[in-house]
Amino acid sequence: MPRRSATMLASTLLLIALFCAAVLIKVPYSEMSPGPTYNTLGTQNGKQVITISGRKTYPTSGNLNMTTVEVTSADYTLNLVEAVTGWLRHDQAVIPHSNLYPDNQTEKQAEAQNAEEFSASQDSAKAAALTQLGIPVGTEVVVSAVVEGSPSVGKLHAGDVVVAVDGTKVTDPDQVATQVTKHQPGQDVVFTVIPPGKTSSDLQQVTITTAKNPDTGKAMVGIQPGTEHTFPFAIDINLGDVGGPSAGLMFSLGIVDKLQSTDLTGGKFIAGTGTIDADGTVGPIGGISMKIIAARNAGAQYFFTPSSNCSEAAADTPSGLRLIKVDKLSQAVQDLADIRSGDLSALPACSK
Structure with a gap:
């Protein structure tokens, strides 16, 4: 075999070996x-994303x-070829696995956390929207989570409304521990609770034998009490296969739109993103660069961007998409009024 051919063959075999190694690494x-x-x-899937009953609603448009963003699963890590390809692409982001799944979180644990955050986000979104409209909102103490292996397992459940403990009415989560x-x-x-989806006529008495808290030595039952809001009419958000807290702002705006006569x-x-607190404060989210691409691909003209995410979003904004910096739900409602009036100069812009 001629020397040149041998060299080319050796080089080709070396490249193939390196590629195979990169795929395996x-x-x-x-x-x-x-x-x-x-x-x-x-x-979505034939159902209104937001349904409201017991209160007059109004037609909407637009x-x-x-x-949302799509991410690789917790049990999947990229090989070297996939990572390099992702770094080179505009519509993908390669990030440390631990950023998405801290403390070696499993896929099941990640899904449970996302579902919990999504549920809490819906609750805050409803409260923020009604507060924006001047509609009174109440609160109740609930079981946020049951600790695995604790005395409450199988007796109390996430979502149970805690009405009283040993006959003493509770209105704050701290009162449960007291x-x-x-x-x-x-x-x-003895806990007096209302199971999820039930009413005050379905009160249940649940007796739990306390255990010793290994950290304090005091009695414990193994639940994490929290607070949820109560509303004067039913608001349901029907959206499966979505998790995390970042849809809060847009859910609030959707509820406001349906409950007032102004379109x-x-x-x-x-389009937009952002967590929301019950008082209407908008918070930062992850994956902003991918979300603005998704919004523009869908046809969005404007994008509500949490102020903390503004510089990252402004660094590479898709053509034809206008970023609007937002900190409060009330501000977003005013921004929509400016868009309707055509006064675009009043919109707060994101800067790099």
Whole structure:
């Protein structure tokens, strides 16, 4: 074989070997890409995303789209070829695996956390929207989570409304621990609860034998009490296969739009993202660069961007998409009024 041919063959075999090695070499990175967007004013799988009963609603137009990202699963790590390809692509982001799944979180644990955050986000979104409209909102104490292996497993459940402990009415989560720790470990404590989806006519008495808290030595039952809001009419958000807290702002805007006579969008296509607190404060989210791509691909003209995410979003904004910096729900409602009036100079812009 001629020397040149031998050299070329050796080089080719070396390249093939290197490529195979790169495919086999795993790197501690995951991939993020633009996910689907959902119009909070529209339907999904034949159902309205937001349904309201017991209160007059009004027609809406246009779009108020929440945005999502797609990520590789917890049990999948990229190989070197996939990581390099992702770094080179505009519509993908390669990030450390631990950023998405801290503390070696499993896929099941990640899904449970996302579902919990999504549920809490819906609760805050409803409260923020009604507060924006001047509609009174109440609160109740609930079981946020049951600790695995604790005395409450199988007796209390996430979502149970805690009405009283040992006959004493509770209106704050801290009161639950106060009542439980009046007991000695091994003594019984009685919870009065309303199971999820039930009403006050379905009160249940649940007796739990306390255990010893290994950290404090005091009595414990093994639940995490929290607070949820109560509303004067039913608001349901029907959106499966979505998790995390980042849709809060857009859910709030969708609820506001349906409950007031003013058509918020004026027929425009607005998308956005951001967590929301019950007082209407908008917070930062992850994956902003992928979400603005998803929004523009869907046809959005404007994008509500949490102020903390503004510089990252402004660094590479898709052509034809206008970023609107937002900190409060009330501000977003005013921004929509400016869009309807055509006064775009009043919109707060994101800067790099």
